[in-house]
Amino acid sequence: MVSYIIRRTIMAIPLLFGITILSFAIIQAAPGDPTSLMMDPSMKPSDKEAFRERYGLDEPIHIQYITWLGNMAQGDFGDSIIKRGTPVSELIMNRLPNTLLLMLVSTILAILIAIPFGIYSAMRPYTKLDYTVTVTSFLGVATPNFWLGLMLIMFLSVTLGWFPTGGVATLNADFSLWDRIHHLILPAFVLAVADMAALTRYTRSSMMDVLKQDYIRTAMSKGFKEKKVVLKHGLRNGMIPIITIFGLMLPSFIGGAAITERVFAWPGIGLLFIESAFQRDYPVIMALTVISAVFVVIGNLLADILYAVFDPRIEY
Incomplete structure (x- = not known):
């Protein structure tokens, strides 16, 4: 390995x-x-x-x-052209924790919601719940992030006042964990929606193929509980295609975060990339491009490693 x-x-x-x-x-x-x-x-x-x-x-x-x-x-990305004298690495490190936090919460949210719904939808195909999950998934894939973000801001923030309209924290306020979470909820949800919908569809399709296999029917005929058979025997084989999608999700969050961060004024590297692109700040653009490429490599490598973890038949 x-x-x-x-x-x-x-x-x-x-x-x-x-x-x-x-x-x-x-x-x-x-x-x-x-x-x-x-x-x-x-x-x-x-x-x-x-x-x-x-x-x-x-x-x-x-x-x-x-x-x-x-x-x-040598680890030197140069100085920003627009923000004179400011090292590019400093600009990125100031913004990177915000983007990593947003990506982490969005990924966890997508996985915790999508995979259980996909599994249950595969176990009960062509039922009302299955149709509901399918339609919701298609809507999630088809809905643009920026439009969903603007609608949530208009309804939940402006009209109802439940959430802040943007930013990572309340201006001129002391640090508060709840305040950070309060600002994080909407952008994390918007960023997770598209991947949540795609993961649900792939989980359902993969698990339906696995549940038709002979070894699943044999385990069921021996009297094992359906839940145990699905989670212990079916899920590990059904996770292989899902892992591939997960590996592709990691780099895609950078592009998706750029739009989401712009809508919610979230000070991350996605917003930094958009600002630098408009201002043609070459050093910053190139540094962020390399970081995005590294995320692509890490995502694919992580997916390959997880193949062997979930499927013992795979050897390197």
């Missing part, structure tokens, strides 16, 4: 390298100049050139990329 993890990690290096090249090329091809947002229009041409030279933007594209890649290999 250890040697497998090492091999997969080494294989991910060329993938990450290719992602950085494509991302850097796309950003460079975008119209506009980020330094124009920072410089006074009345500045002399010589001062403008000195300003561009300070950030290395006067170098050819390939030199800029090599310089950035070398610095990144």
Whole structure:
């Protein structure tokens, strides 16, 4: 297992390298100049050139990329262009805990709700509850995160006043655990809805296939309780496709969090990415792109490891 993890990690290096090249090329091809947002229009041409030279933007594209890649290999993502003098790593570390908290709560919420409903729906197919779960799942997949977030803010926050409209905590208030939870509920729920719906559908489909197998019918015929047969024998085999979806969920939360964080003004790296993209803050965009790519690699590696945990027949 250890040697497998090492091999997969080494294989991910060329993938990450290719992602950085494509991302850097796309950003460079975008119209506009980020330094124009920072410089006074009345500045002399010589001062403008000195300003561009300070950030290395006067170098050819390939030199800029090599310089950035070398610095990144040493853990230095550079300084933000827009927020002058502020290290990119500092900006990310200030925001990362908020996004990780949002992702963690959303993932746990999606798993705790989706998998039990999917299992029960597979055990009682074509019943009223099954149809209700199916329709709700389709609605969850089809509903855009930003629209759902805006509707919840309008109804639960503005109209009823049950939840705050955004932010991670109440401004100018002392730290309170309940206050943090109160601000977390809506964005975590919105972020979990789409994955919750997809997980429910995949769990139902996978478990229905497993429950039709001969070994399940044999266990049932021996007089074992249905709940024990499903959870002890059926669930482990039925989890294999679900693990694949879970591995893909991890990196997708970064993209989904960007929209959700924007709607709820949640100060995470998703919101930071959107702000940097509008302002064309190259160092921040590239750093967040690499972090997202790392999440993709970790998600796939974690899924492969969980295969062996749930299915002893899988060996590496």
